[in-house]
Amino acid sequence: xxxxxxxxxxxxxxxxxxxxxxVALAEAPTPQYGGVLSAILNPEPPNLNVALxxxxxxxxxxxxxxxxxxxYSFDLKPxxxxxxxxxxxxxxxxxxxxxxxxVSWHDGKPFSADDVVFTYTKVLANTPRTRTLMAxxxxxxxxxxxxxxxxxxQPYSAFLHAFDIGGGAILPKHLYDxxxxxxxxxxxxxxxxxxxFKFKHWERGxxxxxxxxxxxxxxxxxxxxxxxxxxxxDAASRRLALEQGAVQQAWLQDIEPIDQQRLAKLPHIxxxxxxxxxxxxMLWIELNGGREPFSDKRFRQALMYGLNRDFIAEKIMYGTGxxxxxxxxxxxxxxxxxxxxxxxxPKKAIALLDEMGLKPDKDGVRxxxxxxxxxxxxxxxxxxxxxxxxxxxxxxxxxxxxADVGGWTTRMGNWDFDMAxxxxxxxxxxxxxxxxxxVSSNIKKxxxxxxxxxxxxxxxxxxxxxxxxxxxxxxxxxxxxxVQQILxxxxxxxxIADTNYSVFHNKRLHxxxxxxxxxxxxxxxxxxxxx
Amino acid sequence: MxxxxxxFCRHKGGVAGVIVIIAVAGLALAANWIFPxxxxxxxNAPFMPPMTDDTLLGTDTLGRDIGAGIAYGARLTLxxxxxxTAVSILFGVSVGAISGFYGGRVDQAVVGFIELFQTIPSFFxxxxxxxxxxxxxxxxxxxxxxxxxxxxxxxxxxEFMSLKNxxxxxxxxxAGQSNARIILTQILPNSLSPVIVSGSLMxxxxxxLESALSFLGLGDPNAMTWGYIIGASRSVLRDAxxxxxxxxxxxxxxxxxxxxxxxALNDALNPKxxxxxxx
Numbered sequence: 001x002x003x004x005x006x007x008x009x010x011x012x013x014x015x016x017x018x019x020x021x022x023v024a025l026a027e028a029p030t031p032q033y034g035g036v037l038s039a040i041l042n043p044e045p046p047n048l049n050v051a052l053x054x055x056x057x058x059x060x061x062x063x064x065x066x067x068x069x070x071x072y073s074f075d076l077k078p079x080x081x082x083x084x085x086x087x088x089x090x091x092x093x094x095x096x097x098x099x100x101x102x103v104s105w106h107d108g109k110p111f112s113a114d115d116v117v118f119t120y121t122k123v124l125a126n127t128p129r130t131r132t133l134m135a136x137x138x139x140x141x142x143x144x145x146x147x148x149x150x151x152x153x154q155p156y157s158a159f160l161h162a163f164d165i166g167g168g169a170i171l172p173k174h175l176y177d178x179x180x181x182x183x184x185x186x187x188x189x190x191x192x193x194x195x196x197f198k199f200k201h202w203e204r205g206x207x208x209x210x211x212x213x214x215x216x217x218x219x220x221x222x223x224x225x226x227x228x229x230x231x232x233x234d235a236a237s238r239r240l241a242l243e244q245g246a247v248q249q250a251w252l253q254d255i256e257p258i259d260q261q262r263l264a265k266l267p268h269i270x271x272x273x274x275x276x277x278x279x280x281x282m283l284w285i286e287l288n289g290g291r292e293p294f295s296d297k298r299f300r301q302a303l304m305y306g307l308n309r310d311f312i313a314e315k316i317m318y319g320t321g322x323x324x325x326x327x328x329x330x331x332x333x334x335x336x337x338x339x340x341x342x343x344x345x346p347k348k349a350i351a352l353l354d355e356m357g358l359k360p361d362k363d364g365v366r367x368x369x370x371x372x373x374x375x376x377x378x379x380x381x382x383x384x385x386x387x388x389x390x391x392x393x394x395x396x397x398x399x400x401x402x403a404d405v406g407g408w409t410t411r412m413g414n415w416d417f418d419m420a421x422x423x424x425x426x427x428x429x430x431x432x433x434x435x436x437x438x439v440s441s442n443i444k445k446x447x448x449x450x451x452x453x454x455x456x457x458x459x460x461x462x463x464x465x466x467x468x469x470x471x472x473x474x475x476x477x478x479x480x481x482x483v484q485q486i487l488x489x490x491x492x493x494x495x496i497a498d499t500n501y502s503v504f505h506n507k508r509l510h511x512x513x514x515x516x517x518x519x520x521x522x523x524x525x526x527x528x529x530x531x
Numbered sequence: 532m533x534x535x536x537x538x539f540c541r542h543k544g545g546v547a548g549v550i551v552i553i554a555v556a557g558l559a560l561a562a563n564w565i566f567p568x569x570x571x572x573x574x575n576a577p578f579m580p581p582m583t584d585d586t587l588l589g590t591d592t593l594g595r596d597i598g599a600g601i602a603y604g605a606r607l608t609l610x611x612x613x614x615x616t617a618v619s620i621l622f623g624v625s626v627g628a629i630s631g632f633y634g635g636r637v638d639q640a641v642v643g644f645i646e647l648f649q650t651i652p653s654f655f656x657x658x659x660x661x662x663x664x665x666x667x668x669x670x671x672x673x674x675x676x677x678x679x680x681x682x683x684x685x686x687x688x689x690e691f692m693s694l695k696n697x698x699x700x701x702x703x704x705x706a707g708q709s710n711a712r713i714i715l716t717q718i719l720p721n722s723l724s725p726v727i728v729s730g731s732l733m734x735x736x737x738x739x740l741e742s743a744l745s746f747l748g749l750g751d752p753n754a755m756t757w758g759y760i761i762g763a764s765r766s767v768l769r770d771a772x773x774x775x776x777x778x779x780x781x782x783x784x785x786x787x788x789x790x791x792x793x794x795a796l797n798d799a800l801n802p803k804x805x806x807x808x809x810x
Contacts, residue, residue: 235766256766258592315577315593373752378766381748382593388753389571400752402666 029510031223035528037509039249040238041208041229049188050169051123056252061229063165063520064210066193069097069116070163072278072516076333076428078160079515082170082194092155092471097148103217105172106198113142118173123182128447132436133162155469157476158431164278164517167427170194196222196524206231216524223527239263248506251519253377255504257318263504270507273500275518280329280426283321285387285419285494286412290454293367294418298352300491304342306349306394307387313497316382321497326488328434329498332426334480339488349394366395369418375405380421413448424449430480435464438492455492538799545795548788555785559605566599570755581773589773591764597774601781604757611668611756612737615675620730622676623683628714631691645681653678657740661749668751671744675737683729690722724800728793735789742782757782
């Protein structure tokens with residue numbers, strides 16, 4: 001009955017629309033060409049070469065200009081992008097990619113397999129993000145202009161999951177195969193790619209303008225005439241700009257969590273939680289395992305029991321995060337919820353500290369530690385303040401040490417911290433985005449976003465390595481389940497929350513998010529309806 | 532002294548200012564008794580408007596008591612302002628005194644040094660200093676002191692230059708008093724009145740500077756100052772006015788009172804000038 005009613009409603013609506021003179025259907029409106037999308041860009045990216053720089057904002061802009069071989073669906077299955085199709089040899093050592101035909105660079109030069117080989121062997125093999133992938137690769141060759149073949153040294157089961165825009169943007173060989181060092185190439189700030197939008201102008205501190213690429217290889221795309229990214233540093237102005245329709249799209253933490261619920265209630269604003277599956281950022285408090293008392297597992301467990309993470313998820317993140325259970329985000333592959341739990345239990349925390357022999361001094365303090373909040377946004381500050389308050393109750397006195405982006409990454413990289421707020425992308429597969437934080441081979445002083453908590457456990461190393469090479473999904477799941485159980489018992493760092501971000505958009509903007517990469521993807525399907 | 536008090540009391544604004552400052556100082560001292568818990572303590576539900584459920588001034592985004600924040604903040608804000616003013620008075624007076632007393636090359640060098648600071652916009656200098664030195668109570672005090680001493684140094688220098696040719700100073704020189712003794716016991720006491728006046732105004736501007744730094748998130752992250760409370764709540768200004776308004780009123784009243792006191796002091800200490808103004 002309900003269905004019939006909705007049919008009738010749909011029919012009336014579409015009739016109504018027809019009678020007004022439109023052609024729109026009520027349920028799936030036909031895309032319209034034209035219109036320029038204005039989107040929020042915050043903060044301003046350092047440069048636009050996504051092969052060198054993976055901060056989210058660089059990916060957001062560069063994801064329209066450059067393309068990678070693959071993209072990923074909401075359930076993280078590989079989808080065609082610059083690669084039309086691909087084959088895997090039975091021994092899982094040879095991956096053959098067939099490229100899209102008739103692709104050209106924005107400057108008119110034809111795109112070919114040589115560009116892919118050049119990008120992977122000369123550029124990506126040296127970037128922190130793709131180096132681990134390329135360590136498994138023996139050779140990259142182009143038997144013909146439409147085909148690229150990767151030969152692996154050993155099976156690497158996450159292989160097909162590392163070809164996103166952040167890890168595998170293809171650069172034009174004719175502009176990058178030059179003597180100038182890649183970091184100084186002028187095209188880093190004026191990118192030339194194969195994507196649906198061409199770079200036009202970057203007014204520093206104000207906006208980045210992209211225009212439609214009429215020669216885009218995908219027939220009839222893109223719908224939009226262009227995208228303008230507006231740099232709006234102030235949170236209140238961002239909310240206002242979206243409310244008033246000056247911009248039509250916001251993502252990640254563009255809108256402060258506290259404003260999100262209110263914004264979502266507005267009739268002209270749409271919200272979707274989809275489009276973050278591939279990133280699945282986790283927020284955690286990094287612990288310096290090389291220092292006392294963090295080297296003691298009981299201390300780390302005590303911190304975990306002493307933190308009211310539910311409060312953080314509900315009252316500080318306002319539902320933009322759910323309490324984390326362990327090292328893998330619930331949207332990432334091979335997540336297992338069946339691990340030890342750490343509910344808020346200050347009594348248990350104090351018992352653990354007593355057991356360690358950390359007795360309170362005359363001020364009731366058992367340990368004094370520092371905490372560096374992340375420099376992004378108010379939320380991390382509030383979280384740090386709350387943690388300070390929380391841990392003070394179990395006798396751990398926290399001093400907050402503010403730092404800017406540079407100070408924060410350097411101090412973490414150089415192990416010059418006690419505790420630090422951090423959030424890291426998981427890139428769909430634990431072999432790419434999770435193991436790097438826990439395996440001992442990634443303890444690299446000087447490099448942030450490595451195993452900076454200096455956690456070292458041979459069993460964990462072994463399990464992560466075995467899982468990366470295991471041939472079937474079932475075997476990988478078994479190994480990852482075991483590794484999750486060990487890590488949650490050991491608490492190398494304090495997992496606070498699995499983020500659950502939203503994309504906010506004006507309802508005039510359609511097809512905002514179509515893949516697991518969300519608004520970072522090319523958005524060649526996005527379109528604006530008329531006002 | 533009696534004359535001074537009498538002259539000061541004629542200025543009604545000044546008296547009001549003193550009363551407000553005493554009230555704020557009293558609040559700072561009594562913070563422990565009025566609010567037995569820490570200002571960072573979460574005592575209630577977040578976003579409680581004022582006058583509800585035994586929170587007089589409401590709670591902030593995490594449920595911390597705004598009233599407690601203001602009381603404890605008074606302590607820190609006043610302390611910060613007083614210490615940084617003391618530091619810059621100490622430095623500014625010594626520099627100005629040496630420059631004005633010795634004159635010549637010394638004076639030229641010192642004036643050049645002062646101008647170096649005066650050409651840089653003071654607030655930006657403070658922001659840069661705090662950002663480089665990592666924010667903490669000491670660095671904030673240091674930054675405020677560094678940007679506020681130059682005008683005072685100029686003032687003292689001018690006083691010294693005019694006083695050093697007066698008869699009583701020359702008499703002291705002839706009597707064989709050492710330079711240090713002349714500076715400290717002869718000239719300095721006679722040039723103190725403008726220092727006191729500008730000192731009271733410097734406390735006010737130190738409070739404003741500190742609040743601006745904290746508002747930008749460059750204050751000591753472990754210190755609940757007034758500027759911090761406003762800065763932390765500015766993103767919710769449209770939904771929760773009380774979080775920013777009450778500490779804002781606290782800053783306004785304190786700074787206004789300090790300015791009124793400064794004016795009254797000026798009138799009381801420079802009676803000639805004051806009389807001219809009233810007639």
